[in-house]
Amino acid sequence: xxxxxxxxxxxxxxxxxxxxxxxxxxxxxxxxxxxxxxxxxxxxxxxxxxxxxxxxxxxxxxxxxxxxxxxxxxxxxxxxxxxxxxxxxxxxxxxxxxxxxxxxxxxxxxxxxxxxxxxxxxxxxxxxxxxxxxxxxxxxxxxxxxxxxxxxxxxxxxxxxxxxxxxxxxxxxxxxxxxxxxxxxxxxxxxxxxxxxxxxxxxxxxxxxxxxxxxxxxxxxxxxxxxxxxxxxxxxxxxxxxxxxxxxxxxxxxxxxxxxxxxxxxxxxxxxxxxxxxx
Amino acid sequence: xxxxxxxxxxxxxxxxxxxxxxxxxxxxxxxxxxxxxxxxxxxxxxxxxxxxxxxxxxxxxxxxxxxxxxxxxxxxxxxxxxxxxxxxxxxxxxxxxxxxxxxxxxxxxxxxxxxxxxxxxxxxxxxxxxxxxxxxxxxxxxxxxxxxxxxxxxxxxxxxxxxxxxxxxxxxxxxxxxxxxxxxxxxxxxxxxxxxxxxxxxxxxxxxxxxxxxxxxxxxxxxxxxxxxxxxxxxxxxxxxxxxxxxxxxx
Numbered sequence: 001x002x003x004x005x006x007x008x009x010x011x012x013x014x015x016x017x018x019x020x021x022x023x024x025x026x027x028x029x030x031x032x033x034x035x036x037x038x039x040x041x042x043x044x045x046x047x048x049x050x051x052x053x054x055x056x057x058x059x060x061x062x063x064x065x066x067x068x069x070x071x072x073x074x075x076x077x078x079x080x081x082x083x084x085x086x087x088x089x090x091x092x093x094x095x096x097x098x099x100x101x102x103x104x105x106x107x108x109x110x111x112x113x114x115x116x117x118x119x120x121x122x123x124x125x126x127x128x129x130x131x132x133x134x135x136x137x138x139x140x141x142x143x144x145x146x147x148x149x150x151x152x153x154x155x156x157x158x159x160x161x162x163x164x165x166x167x168x169x170x171x172x173x174x175x176x177x178x179x180x181x182x183x184x185x186x187x188x189x190x191x192x193x194x195x196x197x198x199x200x201x202x203x204x205x206x207x208x209x210x211x212x213x214x215x216x217x218x219x220x221x222x223x224x225x226x227x228x229x230x231x232x233x234x235x236x237x238x239x240x241x242x243x244x245x246x247x248x249x250x251x252x253x254x255x256x257x258x259x260x261x262x263x264x265x266x267x268x269x270x271x272x273x274x275x276x277x278x279x
Numbered sequence: 280x281x282x283x284x285x286x287x288x289x290x291x292x293x294x295x296x297x298x299x300x301x302x303x304x305x306x307x308x309x310x311x312x313x314x315x316x317x318x319x320x321x322x323x324x325x326x327x328x329x330x331x332x333x334x335x336x337x338x339x340x341x342x343x344x345x346x347x348x349x350x351x352x353x354x355x356x357x358x359x360x361x362x363x364x365x366x367x368x369x370x371x372x373x374x375x376x377x378x379x380x381x382x383x384x385x386x387x388x389x390x391x392x393x394x395x396x397x398x399x400x401x402x403x404x405x406x407x408x409x410x411x412x413x414x415x416x417x418x419x420x421x422x423x424x425x426x427x428x429x430x431x432x433x434x435x436x437x438x439x440x441x442x443x444x445x446x447x448x449x450x451x452x453x454x455x456x457x458x459x460x461x462x463x464x465x466x467x468x469x470x471x472x473x474x475x476x477x478x479x480x481x482x483x484x485x486x487x488x489x490x491x492x493x494x495x496x497x498x499x500x501x502x503x504x505x506x507x508x509x510x511x512x513x514x515x516x517x518x519x520x521x522x523x524x525x526x527x528x529x530x
Contacts, residue, residue: 049408057402059409061347112306117407118522119306124530126318162301213404214529217488218330220337229402229410 004200013179014277019265021147027138028266030130030213037127040111041102042240044120050104052237056228065234068104098188128208137202152194176257178274192246200242207236257274301352312523323527332456336487339400345411348403348469350477353449356442356497369481375528378437378502381428388467388481394418397464405491406524415485416468421459423501429455433503437510438495439511444517451495452507452515452526453486462487465498490528 011017018027042043060065067078068091073238075091077084084209088094093106095114105112111123118223157163170176177186185193209215210222220225254262258274265271305311364372369388376384398416420436436458440449457463464485467474474480479496486493493516507513512520519526 045408049405051409056343057345057412058411059345059347059349059405059411062345062350112303114303116520116522118524121525122307122312122315122318122408122523125322125525126315129318129321185439202447209530211404212326212530213336213402213490214330214488217334217336218326223337227402233408 001090011180011183011273013182013273015273016270017183017273018269019271020269021145022269023138023141023145024147025135025266025269030134034130034134035129035247037111037123038131039126039240039243041120041123042107042114042237044115045117045124046237047103047105047110047115048117048120052234053230054059054227054234055230056223058233066237070102106153107206128205131201135197135205139197152190152197154187154190158190163187174256175277176274179276180273183269193247193250196243196246198247200239204236204239204243207232207239214268287299288327305511316523316525319423319525319527322525322530326527326529327456328351330488333461334488335462336401339402341400341410341414343400343412344414344470348411348413349405349409350475351405351491353442353444353496354477358441361497365476365480369451372481372499373500374482375500376427376503377500378504379430379433380424380476380503382431384423386423389414391418391446391465391482392467394422397462398468399464399485399487401462401485401487403409403494406518406528409456412516414468415464416471417418417464417466417468417482417485419461419467420463420484421461423465424503427503429503433504434505435503435507435515436500437500437504437507438498439495439500439502440495441499445519445521447511447521449497450511451493451517452496452504452510453484453489453493457486457488460486460488488529492516492524493528 043234050068051058052058052066053062053064064078065080066077069076069078070092072083073086073087073092075089075093077086077090086092089106090104092100092102095101095107101107103115107268110120110121116252138256139148142152146238165186167186170186171188176182177184207217207226210226211229216223222232223229224237261272290432311436336342370389374384374386374388374391395418396416397419398414400412400414402410402412404410424436433455435452435454438451438453440451453463463484465482466479466485467482469475469478474483478500479494483496484494484498500512504510507515507526511517514520516524517525518524
Protein backbone atom coordinates (compact mmCIF):
# COMPACT_ATOMS: atom_id res chain seq x y z
CA UNK A 1 0.00 0.00 0.00
CA UNK A 2 1.62 3.21 -1.09
CA UNK A 3 1.48 6.31 0.97
CA UNK A 4 0.22 9.17 -1.16
CA UNK A 5 1.48 11.89 1.11
CA UNK A 6 3.98 13.83 -0.92
CA UNK A 7 6.61 15.59 1.15
CA UNK A 8 5.97 19.29 1.50
CA UNK A 9 3.00 19.37 -0.85
CA UNK A 10 -0.56 20.01 0.26
CA UNK A 11 -2.57 16.78 0.33
CA UNK A 12 -5.03 16.32 -2.51
CA UNK A 13 -8.01 14.12 -3.20
CA UNK A 14 -6.96 10.49 -3.53
CA UNK A 15 -4.05 10.85 -1.10
CA UNK A 16 -3.83 8.48 1.85
CA UNK A 17 -3.28 10.72 4.86
CA UNK A 18 -2.90 10.36 8.61
CA UNK A 19 -6.20 11.34 10.18
CA UNK A 20 -6.84 9.98 13.70
CA UNK A 21 -4.35 9.82 16.56
CA UNK A 22 -3.84 6.56 18.43
CA UNK A 23 -5.45 7.97 21.60
CA UNK A 24 -8.54 9.01 19.63
CA UNK A 25 -8.78 5.59 17.98
CA UNK A 26 -8.38 3.68 21.23
CA UNK A 27 -11.00 5.82 22.96
CA UNK A 28 -13.37 5.46 20.01
CA UNK A 29 -13.33 1.66 20.07
CA UNK A 30 -13.54 1.42 23.85
CA UNK A 31 -16.55 3.71 23.66
CA UNK A 32 -18.11 1.79 20.78
CA UNK A 33 -18.28 -1.25 23.09
CA UNK A 34 -19.00 0.68 26.28
CA UNK A 35 -21.90 2.71 24.95
CA UNK A 36 -23.73 -0.38 23.69
CA UNK A 37 -23.24 -2.17 27.01
CA UNK A 38 -24.39 0.92 28.91
CA UNK A 39 -27.45 1.48 26.73
CA UNK A 40 -28.57 -2.16 26.71
CA UNK A 41 -27.94 -2.83 30.40
CA UNK A 42 -29.56 0.53 31.15
CA UNK A 43 -32.71 -0.52 29.33
CA UNK A 44 -32.81 -3.67 31.46
CA UNK A 45 -32.47 -1.56 34.61
CA UNK A 46 -35.32 0.62 33.32
CA UNK A 47 -37.39 -2.54 32.89
CA UNK A 48 -37.28 -3.03 36.68
CA UNK A 49 -39.36 0.12 37.10
CA UNK A 50 -40.57 1.35 33.69
CA UNK A 51 -41.81 4.73 34.89
CA UNK A 52 -40.14 8.17 35.00
CA UNK A 53 -40.96 11.07 37.31
CA UNK A 54 -39.92 14.64 38.02
CA UNK A 55 -38.91 15.69 41.51
CA UNK A 56 -37.35 14.19 44.63
CA UNK A 57 -39.50 11.07 44.88
CA UNK A 58 -41.62 8.89 42.61
CA UNK A 59 -43.11 5.41 42.93
CA UNK A 60 -46.15 3.57 41.66
CA UNK A 61 -48.68 5.77 43.46
CA UNK A 62 -47.13 8.95 42.08
CA UNK A 63 -47.65 10.56 38.71
CA UNK A 64 -45.19 9.43 36.05
CA UNK A 65 -44.51 11.53 32.95
CA UNK A 66 -43.44 8.46 31.01
CA UNK A 67 -44.62 4.94 31.49
CA UNK A 68 -44.23 1.74 29.46
CA UNK A 69 -46.56 -1.13 30.27
CA UNK A 70 -49.38 -3.27 29.00
CA UNK A 71 -53.15 -3.32 29.17
CA UNK A 72 -54.77 -6.62 28.25
CA UNK A 73 -53.02 -7.87 25.13
CA UNK A 74 -51.69 -4.46 24.12
CA UNK A 75 -48.31 -2.90 24.83
CA UNK A 76 -48.64 0.75 25.87
CA UNK A 77 -46.29 3.73 25.99
CA UNK A 78 -47.83 6.61 27.91
CA UNK A 79 -46.32 10.10 27.79
CA UNK A 80 -48.22 12.49 30.04
CA UNK A 81 -51.85 11.59 29.40
CA UNK A 82 -51.33 10.39 25.84
CA UNK A 83 -51.19 6.67 25.15
CA UNK A 84 -49.51 5.03 22.19
CA UNK A 85 -49.97 1.42 21.14
CA UNK A 86 -46.54 -0.24 21.11
CA UNK A 87 -47.60 -3.91 21.00
CA UNK A 88 -44.80 -6.18 19.83
CA UNK A 89 -42.09 -3.60 20.48
CA UNK A 90 -42.51 -2.09 23.95
CA UNK A 91 -44.51 -3.20 26.97
CA UNK A 92 -45.72 -6.46 25.46
CA UNK A 93 -43.67 -8.55 23.06
CA UNK A 94 -42.69 -12.13 22.25
CA UNK A 95 -39.31 -13.47 23.29
CA UNK A 96 -37.10 -15.73 21.15
CA UNK A 97 -39.24 -18.74 22.04
CA UNK A 98 -42.45 -16.96 21.12
CA UNK A 99 -43.52 -16.50 24.75
CA UNK A 100 -45.39 -13.26 25.44
CA UNK A 101 -43.50 -11.05 27.91
CA UNK A 102 -44.73 -7.95 29.67
CA UNK A 103 -41.59 -5.93 30.17
CA UNK A 104 -40.83 -2.46 28.79
CA UNK A 105 -37.89 -3.09 26.46
CA UNK A 106 -37.68 -6.33 24.45
CA UNK A 107 -35.09 -9.09 24.80
CA UNK A 108 -33.01 -8.01 21.82
CA UNK A 109 -32.45 -4.54 23.26
CA UNK A 110 -31.27 -5.50 26.75
CA UNK A 111 -28.26 -7.01 28.55
CA UNK A 112 -28.90 -9.69 29.61
CA UNK A 113 -31.68 -10.63 27.22
CA UNK A 114 -33.88 -12.29 29.85
CA UNK A 115 -34.95 -10.28 32.85
CA UNK A 116 -32.26 -9.76 35.50
CA UNK A 117 -31.88 -6.44 37.25
CA UNK A 118 -28.90 -7.77 39.21
CA UNK A 119 -26.94 -8.81 36.11
CA UNK A 120 -27.77 -5.58 34.28
CA UNK A 121 -26.39 -3.67 37.26
CA UNK A 122 -23.14 -5.69 37.15
CA UNK A 123 -22.60 -4.71 33.50
CA UNK A 124 -23.77 -1.13 33.95
CA UNK A 125 -21.58 -0.28 36.93
CA UNK A 126 -18.45 -1.97 35.58
CA UNK A 127 -18.66 -0.16 32.25
CA UNK A 128 -19.64 3.08 34.01
CA UNK A 129 -16.08 3.07 35.37
CA UNK A 130 -14.71 2.40 31.86
CA UNK A 131 -16.77 5.30 30.49
CA UNK A 132 -15.81 7.72 33.24
CA UNK A 133 -12.08 6.87 33.31
CA UNK A 134 -11.96 6.94 29.50
CA UNK A 135 -13.68 10.32 29.32
CA UNK A 136 -11.36 11.91 31.88
CA UNK A 137 -8.28 10.43 30.21
CA UNK A 138 -9.42 11.55 26.76
CA UNK A 139 -10.12 15.09 27.96
CA UNK A 140 -6.75 15.30 29.72
CA UNK A 141 -4.77 13.88 26.79
CA UNK A 142 -6.79 15.91 24.28
CA UNK A 143 -6.10 19.16 26.08
CA UNK A 144 -2.40 18.39 26.48
CA UNK A 145 -1.78 17.35 22.87
CA UNK A 146 -4.13 20.13 21.75
CA UNK A 147 -6.38 17.77 19.79
CA UNK A 148 -9.43 19.38 21.39
CA UNK A 149 -8.31 22.96 20.79
CA UNK A 150 -7.01 22.29 17.29
CA UNK A 151 -9.50 19.84 15.83
CA UNK A 152 -12.72 20.17 17.82
CA UNK A 153 -13.14 23.78 18.90
CA UNK A 154 -14.76 25.89 16.16
CA UNK A 155 -12.47 28.35 14.41
CA UNK A 156 -13.21 31.97 13.87
CA UNK A 157 -16.05 32.36 11.40
CA UNK A 158 -17.21 28.75 11.65
CA UNK A 159 -19.95 29.68 14.11
CA UNK A 160 -21.32 32.34 11.80
CA UNK A 161 -24.93 31.43 10.98
CA UNK A 162 -24.19 31.69 7.27
CA UNK A 163 -21.34 29.20 7.54
CA UNK A 164 -23.43 26.80 9.61
CA UNK A 165 -26.36 27.12 7.20
CA UNK A 166 -24.01 26.43 4.28
CA UNK A 167 -22.87 23.23 6.02
CA UNK A 168 -26.45 22.20 6.79
CA UNK A 169 -27.34 22.59 3.10
CA UNK A 170 -24.25 20.67 2.02
CA UNK A 171 -25.14 17.82 4.42
CA UNK A 172 -28.74 17.78 3.24
CA UNK A 173 -27.52 17.36 -0.34
CA UNK A 174 -24.97 14.76 0.85
CA UNK A 175 -22.13 16.85 -0.58
CA UNK A 176 -19.32 16.14 1.83
CA UNK A 177 -15.97 17.98 1.79
CA UNK A 178 -13.35 16.67 -0.63
CA UNK A 179 -9.63 16.99 -1.01
CA UNK A 180 -7.73 18.88 1.68
CA UNK A 181 -11.00 20.20 3.14
CA UNK A 182 -11.87 16.64 4.18
CA UNK A 183 -8.86 16.60 6.52
CA UNK A 184 -10.71 18.74 9.04
CA UNK A 185 -13.98 18.25 10.82
CA UNK A 186 -16.73 20.47 9.47
CA UNK A 187 -18.69 22.65 11.88
CA UNK A 188 -21.64 20.24 12.22
CA UNK A 189 -19.24 17.44 13.12
CA UNK A 190 -17.46 19.66 15.61
CA UNK A 191 -20.71 20.71 17.25
CA UNK A 192 -21.97 17.12 17.40
CA UNK A 193 -18.73 15.79 18.92
CA UNK A 194 -18.45 18.69 21.38
CA UNK A 195 -22.08 18.22 22.44
CA UNK A 196 -21.43 14.54 23.15
CA UNK A 197 -17.98 14.88 24.76
CA UNK A 198 -18.62 17.98 26.87
CA UNK A 199 -22.43 17.78 27.12
CA UNK A 200 -23.93 14.32 27.07
CA UNK A 201 -21.07 12.37 28.66
CA UNK A 202 -20.67 14.64 31.74
CA UNK A 203 -24.44 14.93 32.05
CA UNK A 204 -25.04 11.19 31.90
CA UNK A 205 -22.28 10.55 34.47
CA UNK A 206 -23.52 13.24 36.87
CA UNK A 207 -27.18 12.24 36.64
CA UNK A 208 -26.10 8.64 37.16
CA UNK A 209 -24.19 9.62 40.30
CA UNK A 210 -27.19 11.62 41.51
CA UNK A 211 -29.17 8.38 41.67
CA UNK A 212 -26.66 6.94 44.13
CA UNK A 213 -27.69 7.39 47.77
CA UNK A 214 -24.02 7.07 48.75
CA UNK A 215 -22.91 9.86 46.40
CA UNK A 216 -25.88 12.00 47.53
CA UNK A 217 -24.39 11.96 51.04
CA UNK A 218 -21.01 13.11 49.72
CA UNK A 219 -22.23 15.60 47.12
CA UNK A 220 -25.75 16.74 48.06
CA UNK A 221 -25.46 19.65 45.59
CA UNK A 222 -26.11 17.13 42.81
CA UNK A 223 -29.69 16.76 44.08
CA UNK A 224 -30.15 20.54 43.86
CA UNK A 225 -28.50 20.74 40.45
CA UNK A 226 -30.91 18.28 38.87
CA UNK A 227 -33.98 18.94 41.04
CA UNK A 228 -34.07 15.59 42.82
CA UNK A 229 -33.20 11.95 42.34
CA UNK A 230 -36.18 11.15 40.17
CA UNK A 231 -35.55 14.16 37.93
CA UNK A 232 -31.96 12.97 37.60
CA UNK A 233 -33.24 9.53 36.61
CA UNK A 234 -35.44 11.09 33.94
CA UNK A 235 -32.58 13.21 32.58
CA UNK A 236 -30.31 10.14 32.63
CA UNK A 237 -32.84 8.31 30.47
CA UNK A 238 -33.15 11.27 28.08
CA UNK A 239 -29.35 11.35 27.81
CA UNK A 240 -29.48 7.68 26.81
CA UNK A 241 -31.95 8.61 24.08
CA UNK A 242 -29.52 11.35 23.02
CA UNK A 243 -26.69 8.79 22.75
CA UNK A 244 -28.92 6.49 20.71
CA UNK A 245 -29.74 9.35 18.34
CA UNK A 246 -26.06 10.30 18.04
CA UNK A 247 -25.07 6.70 17.25
CA UNK A 248 -27.79 6.48 14.61
CA UNK A 249 -26.70 9.68 12.85
CA UNK A 250 -22.99 8.80 13.30
CA UNK A 251 -23.41 5.36 11.68
CA UNK A 252 -25.55 6.84 8.90
CA UNK A 253 -22.86 9.42 8.13
CA UNK A 254 -20.18 6.70 8.11
CA UNK A 255 -22.25 4.75 5.59
CA UNK A 256 -22.86 7.79 3.41
CA UNK A 257 -19.25 9.00 3.55
CA UNK A 258 -17.82 5.60 2.58
CA UNK A 259 -17.74 2.97 5.33
CA UNK A 260 -14.51 1.26 4.32
CA UNK A 261 -12.47 4.45 4.26
CA UNK A 262 -14.06 5.74 7.47
CA UNK A 263 -13.62 2.51 9.42
CA UNK A 264 -10.04 2.16 8.16
CA UNK A 265 -9.24 5.66 9.36
CA UNK A 266 -10.54 4.79 12.82
CA UNK A 267 -8.62 1.46 12.88
CA UNK A 268 -5.29 2.34 11.27
CA UNK A 269 -5.48 6.13 11.42
CA UNK A 270 -5.05 6.35 7.62
CA UNK A 271 -7.72 7.98 5.49
CA UNK A 272 -7.97 8.39 1.73
CA UNK A 273 -9.04 11.92 0.93
CA UNK A 274 -12.10 11.97 -1.33
CA UNK A 275 -11.32 13.18 -4.85
CA UNK A 276 -12.25 16.75 -5.68
CA UNK A 277 -15.51 17.00 -7.59
CA UNK A 278 -15.28 18.21 -11.17
CA UNK A 279 -17.48 21.27 -11.02
CA UNK B 280 -12.72 -14.67 -3.51
CA UNK B 281 -12.87 -13.11 -0.09
CA UNK B 282 -12.16 -9.41 -0.24
CA UNK B 283 -11.34 -7.37 2.81
CA UNK B 284 -14.46 -5.26 2.26
CA UNK B 285 -16.66 -8.33 1.87
CA UNK B 286 -15.14 -9.90 4.96
CA UNK B 287 -15.78 -6.81 7.08
CA UNK B 288 -19.35 -6.64 5.76
CA UNK B 289 -20.19 -10.23 6.55
CA UNK B 290 -18.46 -10.03 9.91
CA UNK B 291 -20.61 -7.03 10.79
CA UNK B 292 -23.79 -8.80 9.68
CA UNK B 293 -22.90 -11.98 11.51
CA UNK B 294 -21.89 -10.08 14.63
CA UNK B 295 -25.43 -8.77 15.04
CA UNK B 296 -26.87 -12.25 15.21
CA UNK B 297 -24.05 -13.74 17.26
CA UNK B 298 -23.95 -10.80 19.62
CA UNK B 299 -27.09 -11.71 21.53
CA UNK B 300 -26.47 -15.39 22.10
CA UNK B 301 -22.83 -14.53 22.67
CA UNK B 302 -23.80 -11.91 25.21
CA UNK B 303 -25.77 -14.43 27.24
CA UNK B 304 -22.88 -16.87 27.23
CA UNK B 305 -20.51 -14.10 28.27
CA UNK B 306 -22.96 -13.03 30.98
CA UNK B 307 -22.96 -16.54 32.45
CA UNK B 308 -19.16 -16.95 32.38
CA UNK B 309 -17.84 -17.04 35.98
CA UNK B 310 -14.61 -15.23 35.10
CA UNK B 311 -16.51 -12.42 33.42
CA UNK B 312 -18.92 -12.19 36.33
CA UNK B 313 -16.15 -11.89 38.88
CA UNK B 314 -14.47 -9.22 36.72
CA UNK B 315 -17.74 -7.27 36.55
CA UNK B 316 -18.27 -7.71 40.29
CA UNK B 317 -14.83 -6.27 41.00
CA UNK B 318 -16.31 -2.84 40.18
CA UNK B 319 -18.33 -3.06 43.41
CA UNK B 320 -15.20 -2.80 45.55
CA UNK B 321 -13.97 0.14 43.47
CA UNK B 322 -17.34 1.87 43.87
CA UNK B 323 -17.36 1.30 47.62
CA UNK B 324 -13.82 2.59 48.10
CA UNK B 325 -14.50 5.61 45.88
CA UNK B 326 -17.64 6.51 47.84
CA UNK B 327 -15.83 6.05 51.14
CA UNK B 328 -13.11 8.41 49.89
CA UNK B 329 -15.48 11.18 48.79
CA UNK B 330 -17.88 10.81 51.73
CA UNK B 331 -16.90 11.25 55.35
CA UNK B 332 -17.96 8.23 57.43
CA UNK B 333 -20.60 10.37 59.11
CA UNK B 334 -21.63 12.33 55.98
CA UNK B 335 -25.42 12.45 56.30
CA UNK B 336 -28.05 11.46 53.79
CA UNK B 337 -30.23 14.42 52.89
CA UNK B 338 -33.13 15.04 55.27
CA UNK B 339 -36.33 16.49 53.87
CA UNK B 340 -39.26 18.48 55.26
CA UNK B 341 -42.81 17.37 56.03
CA UNK B 342 -43.97 18.97 52.77
CA UNK B 343 -41.74 16.54 50.84
CA UNK B 344 -43.33 13.32 52.15
CA UNK B 345 -44.58 10.85 49.55
CA UNK B 346 -48.39 10.77 49.73
CA UNK B 347 -48.19 6.97 49.82
CA UNK B 348 -45.04 5.21 51.03
CA UNK B 349 -44.72 2.17 48.81
CA UNK B 350 -44.21 -1.20 50.52
CA UNK B 351 -42.07 -3.69 48.60
CA UNK B 352 -40.52 -7.13 49.00
CA UNK B 353 -42.27 -9.05 51.75
CA UNK B 354 -45.45 -7.19 52.64
CA UNK B 355 -46.92 -9.81 54.96
CA UNK B 356 -44.59 -12.37 56.55
CA UNK B 357 -46.05 -15.87 56.41
CA UNK B 358 -46.45 -18.16 59.40
CA UNK B 359 -48.48 -18.49 62.58
CA UNK B 360 -45.69 -17.15 64.76
CA UNK B 361 -45.55 -13.72 63.11
CA UNK B 362 -49.34 -13.62 62.83
CA UNK B 363 -49.68 -14.20 66.59
CA UNK B 364 -47.23 -11.37 67.28
CA UNK B 365 -49.13 -9.08 64.91
CA UNK B 366 -52.47 -9.83 66.60
CA UNK B 367 -50.89 -9.16 69.99
CA UNK B 368 -49.59 -5.79 68.81
CA UNK B 369 -46.01 -7.13 69.04
CA UNK B 370 -46.28 -6.96 72.87
CA UNK B 371 -44.11 -10.07 73.22
CA UNK B 372 -41.75 -9.37 70.28
CA UNK B 373 -38.16 -9.39 71.43
CA UNK B 374 -35.10 -8.07 69.70
CA UNK B 375 -31.96 -10.06 70.41
CA UNK B 376 -28.55 -8.43 70.14
CA UNK B 377 -25.89 -11.12 70.39
CA UNK B 378 -22.84 -12.65 68.76
CA UNK B 379 -19.55 -10.85 69.41
CA UNK B 380 -20.86 -8.66 72.23
CA UNK B 381 -19.98 -8.45 75.91
CA UNK B 382 -23.58 -8.27 77.17
CA UNK B 383 -26.21 -9.91 74.91
CA UNK B 384 -29.51 -8.04 74.95
CA UNK B 385 -33.10 -9.19 74.71
CA UNK B 386 -35.34 -6.14 74.43
CA UNK B 387 -39.11 -5.81 74.28
CA UNK B 388 -40.71 -3.28 71.94
CA UNK B 389 -41.75 -1.25 74.99
CA UNK B 390 -38.11 -1.08 76.11
CA UNK B 391 -36.96 -0.10 72.62
CA UNK B 392 -39.61 2.62 72.30
CA UNK B 393 -38.57 4.08 75.64
CA UNK B 394 -34.95 4.44 74.55
CA UNK B 395 -33.62 7.74 73.16
CA UNK B 396 -35.07 8.11 69.70
CA UNK B 397 -34.27 9.85 66.46
CA UNK B 398 -36.77 11.06 63.88
CA UNK B 399 -35.63 11.72 60.32
CA UNK B 400 -37.34 12.40 56.99
CA UNK B 401 -35.31 10.62 54.36
CA UNK B 402 -35.61 9.25 50.87
CA UNK B 403 -35.87 5.51 50.38
CA UNK B 404 -34.29 4.44 47.08
CA UNK B 405 -35.24 1.05 45.74
CA UNK B 406 -32.71 -0.82 43.60
CA UNK B 407 -35.51 -0.95 40.99
CA UNK B 408 -35.32 2.81 40.54
CA UNK B 409 -38.26 4.32 42.44
CA UNK B 410 -37.97 6.57 45.51
CA UNK B 411 -40.31 7.38 48.39
CA UNK B 412 -39.84 9.93 51.16
CA UNK B 413 -40.93 8.97 54.66
CA UNK B 414 -40.53 10.09 58.25
CA UNK B 415 -38.85 7.44 60.35
CA UNK B 416 -38.67 7.22 64.13
CA UNK B 417 -36.50 4.75 65.96
CA UNK B 418 -33.56 4.08 68.19
CA UNK B 419 -30.08 4.90 66.87
CA UNK B 420 -28.34 1.60 66.31
CA UNK B 421 -25.16 2.76 68.04
CA UNK B 422 -27.09 3.01 71.34
CA UNK B 423 -27.92 -0.69 71.19
CA UNK B 424 -24.35 -1.53 70.25
CA UNK B 425 -22.97 0.58 73.09
CA UNK B 426 -25.38 -1.10 75.52
CA UNK B 427 -24.36 -4.56 74.31
CA UNK B 428 -20.65 -3.76 74.25
CA UNK B 429 -19.32 -4.73 70.85
CA UNK B 430 -16.20 -6.91 71.05
CA UNK B 431 -13.10 -5.67 69.28
CA UNK B 432 -13.13 -8.48 66.70
CA UNK B 433 -16.68 -7.68 65.53
CA UNK B 434 -16.67 -6.38 61.94
CA UNK B 435 -20.22 -6.78 60.64
CA UNK B 436 -23.76 -6.84 61.95
CA UNK B 437 -26.18 -9.45 60.64
CA UNK B 438 -29.88 -8.56 60.70
CA UNK B 439 -31.95 -11.72 60.99
CA UNK B 440 -35.53 -11.13 59.84
CA UNK B 441 -38.85 -12.82 60.52
CA UNK B 442 -39.78 -13.14 56.86
CA UNK B 443 -38.86 -15.67 54.22
CA UNK B 444 -38.47 -14.26 50.72
CA UNK B 445 -38.99 -16.79 47.93
CA UNK B 446 -36.54 -19.58 48.81
CA UNK B 447 -34.82 -18.44 52.00
CA UNK B 448 -34.94 -16.52 55.27
CA UNK B 449 -34.35 -12.83 54.68
CA UNK B 450 -31.23 -11.39 56.22
CA UNK B 451 -28.93 -8.47 55.60
CA UNK B 452 -25.63 -7.17 56.89
CA UNK B 453 -23.75 -3.89 57.21
CA UNK B 454 -20.27 -2.97 58.35
CA UNK B 455 -19.47 -0.91 61.44
CA UNK B 456 -19.00 2.34 59.52
CA UNK B 457 -22.68 2.22 58.56
CA UNK B 458 -23.70 0.70 61.90
CA UNK B 459 -22.37 3.68 63.87
CA UNK B 460 -23.59 6.31 61.38
CA UNK B 461 -25.83 8.80 63.23
CA UNK B 462 -28.74 8.23 60.82
CA UNK B 463 -28.64 4.45 61.09
CA UNK B 464 -31.63 3.60 63.24
CA UNK B 465 -33.88 0.69 64.07
CA UNK B 466 -37.19 2.29 63.15
CA UNK B 467 -40.49 1.44 64.82
CA UNK B 468 -42.45 4.41 63.43
CA UNK B 469 -43.26 5.65 59.93
CA UNK B 470 -44.97 8.99 59.32
CA UNK B 471 -45.87 9.37 63.03
CA UNK B 472 -47.63 5.99 63.16
CA UNK B 473 -46.35 2.67 64.37
CA UNK B 474 -44.56 0.93 61.53
CA UNK B 475 -47.14 -0.81 59.27
CA UNK B 476 -46.73 -4.53 58.56
CA UNK B 477 -45.99 -3.83 54.87
CA UNK B 478 -43.03 -1.66 55.85
CA UNK B 479 -41.50 -4.10 58.34
CA UNK B 480 -43.42 -4.04 61.65
CA UNK B 481 -42.47 -3.93 64.39
CA UNK B 482 -38.83 -3.03 63.68
CA UNK B 483 -36.78 -2.32 60.58
CA UNK B 484 -33.32 -1.09 59.79
CA UNK B 485 -32.76 2.33 58.20
CA UNK B 486 -29.28 2.56 56.70
CA UNK B 487 -29.86 5.76 54.77
CA UNK B 488 -26.89 5.87 52.43
CA UNK B 489 -27.71 2.55 50.79
CA UNK B 490 -30.44 1.08 48.62
CA UNK B 491 -33.73 -0.31 49.91
CA UNK B 492 -32.88 -4.00 50.04
CA UNK B 493 -30.24 -3.32 52.72
CA UNK B 494 -32.96 -1.91 55.02
CA UNK B 495 -33.92 -5.22 56.64
CA UNK B 496 -37.56 -5.42 57.77
CA UNK B 497 -39.13 -7.53 60.57
CA UNK B 498 -35.81 -7.52 62.44
CA UNK B 499 -35.69 -9.89 65.39
CA UNK B 500 -32.02 -10.51 65.92
CA UNK B 501 -28.85 -8.52 65.42
CA UNK B 502 -25.76 -10.66 65.45
CA UNK B 503 -22.25 -9.21 65.59
CA UNK B 504 -19.79 -11.32 63.58
CA UNK B 505 -16.22 -11.12 62.37
CA UNK B 506 -16.96 -12.51 58.90
CA UNK B 507 -19.93 -12.95 56.59
CA UNK B 508 -18.70 -16.30 55.30
CA UNK B 509 -20.60 -18.61 57.62
CA UNK B 510 -23.98 -16.85 57.36
CA UNK B 511 -26.44 -17.94 54.68
CA UNK B 512 -24.48 -18.53 51.49
CA UNK B 513 -21.78 -16.20 52.67
CA UNK B 514 -22.34 -13.04 50.65
CA UNK B 515 -24.00 -11.03 53.41
CA UNK B 516 -27.67 -11.00 52.50
CA UNK B 517 -30.59 -12.66 50.83
CA UNK B 518 -30.31 -10.70 47.56
CA UNK B 519 -26.54 -10.99 47.57
CA UNK B 520 -26.70 -14.77 48.10
CA UNK B 521 -29.42 -15.65 45.63
CA UNK B 522 -29.37 -12.88 43.01
CA UNK B 523 -25.83 -11.43 42.90
CA UNK B 524 -26.93 -8.02 44.11
CA UNK B 525 -24.04 -5.94 45.39
CA UNK B 526 -23.31 -6.20 49.11
CA UNK B 527 -22.34 -2.53 49.09
CA UNK B 528 -25.54 -0.95 47.78
CA UNK B 529 -24.30 2.64 47.57
CA UNK B 530 -25.31 3.03 43.92
